[in-house]
Amino acid sequence: MRQAGAYSGILSGGGVSGRTGPHLLPLARIKKIMKKSSVDVKMISGEAPLVFSKACELFIEELTKRSWNTTIQGKRRTLHKEDVASAVATTDVFDFLIDLVHPNASGDVDLDEEHVLEKK
Amino acid sequence: MIEAARIHGNQKEKRRGGGNCHWRRQSTKTIMKDYTSIDLFSSPSPSHLAVRFLPIANISRIMKKALPANAKMAKDAKEIVQEAISEFISFITSDDKCQKEKRKTISDDDLLWAMGTLGFEDYIEPLIIAIRASQ
Numbered sequence: 122m123r124q125a126g127a128y129s130g131i132l133s134g135g136g137v138s139g140r141t142g143p144h145l146l147p148l149a150r151i152k153k154i155m156k157k158s159s160v161d162v163k164m165i166s167g168e169a170p171l172v173f174s175k176a177c178e179l180f181i182e183e184l185t186k187r188s189w190n191t192t193i194q195g196k197r198r199t200l201h202k203e204d205v206a207s208a209v210a211t212t213d214v215f216d217f218l219i220d221l222v223h224p225n226a227s228g229d230v231d232l233d234e235e236h237v238l239e240k241k
Numbered sequence: 242m243i244e245a246a247r248i249h250g251n252q253k254e255k256r257r258g259g260g261n262c263h264w265r266r267q268s269t270k271t272i273m274k275d276y277t278s279i280d281l282f283s284s285p286s287p288s289h290l291a292v293r294f295l296p297i298a299n300i301s302r303i304m305k306k307a308l309p310a311n312a313k314m315a316k317d318a319k320e321i322v323q324e325a326i327s328e329f330i331s332f333i334t335s336d337d338k339c340q341k342e343k344r345k346t347i348s349d350d351d352l353l354w355a356m357g358t359l360g361f362e363d364y365i366e367p368l369i370i371a372i373r374a375s376q
Contacts, residue, residue, distance in 0.1 A: 129308065146299050151252050151330060155347065157334070158331035168372070172349040173330060175371045177358065180329050181329060182307040184322060189308055200308070202317035214360035217323050217332045224264040 146174045187212055294323050333359065 149169040153174070155165055185200070187208035192200050206222035209215040308314070334347060336355035341368050349372075356364050 128292040145303055146295050150295055152328050154295075154330045155334045158295070158334040164347070166346060168349040169347050169352055171372065171375075172352045172368060173333075175368050176333070176352070176364055177295070177326050177329065178303050179324065179367060180361075181303045181322060184325060185304045185307040188318070192312075197312040198311060199315055200317075200318045201315045202321045205318055205321050209325075211282070211370065218328055221324055221328055222321060 127168070130236060147173060175177055189214070259269050296325050300326060333361075 135147045151170040151173045152165055155169070184205065188200055188204040191204040191207040193196070194206075202222075209222045297319055300323050301314065304314055304319065304322060307310075331350060333355045336351075336358065353365055353368065356362065356368075
């Protein structure tokens, strides 16, 4: 049985406008990334990018705070990539990021190269 | 297609016109060509790279909120979080619930269900509260 049925009831009450309120992340870009993630994704409901906008904020905050713990343990005040890698390695729910923070292990160098190009 | 051009602000630049905007019109053509391409995400143009990630400035702002006032963030930390966000979005979106139910539309309901399934159940309640507050 779908557990998600309860959520739609809570969310749909009151009429939702996907663009109301301030958003810290661009909804259109979130939608593009969602479409890229799977060839089967054809349509995305209006509120889905909004849900992701808030979820990404929570995700960033959690990842940042866990990374900062590592920074503090090293008696530093500057958050580095290694601190993020440490947070990923020590947090179960971040397992899907292991290949990202340890690219040498997975051979996934392309992502890093493209990211460097984007910065230019 | 039109929305894509607007995002990059090139529509506004075209309307301004002027001989010194020739290079901008050229880049508009390039970007428009990219967005009319079916296989958008394999194009090597900068616009293709840009759509893979959320803006680093926005991400940096959120990270700063989560840290003490005297904390600093190295550029590589911001960049890796930027990539991690895109992975997070793909990870949640790719959950095959819609596939199993033979649906091609992802709803906010599906996203919350996927988060609960994939270990992010702590996000569900604050998400519902935040979304209801924005209504």
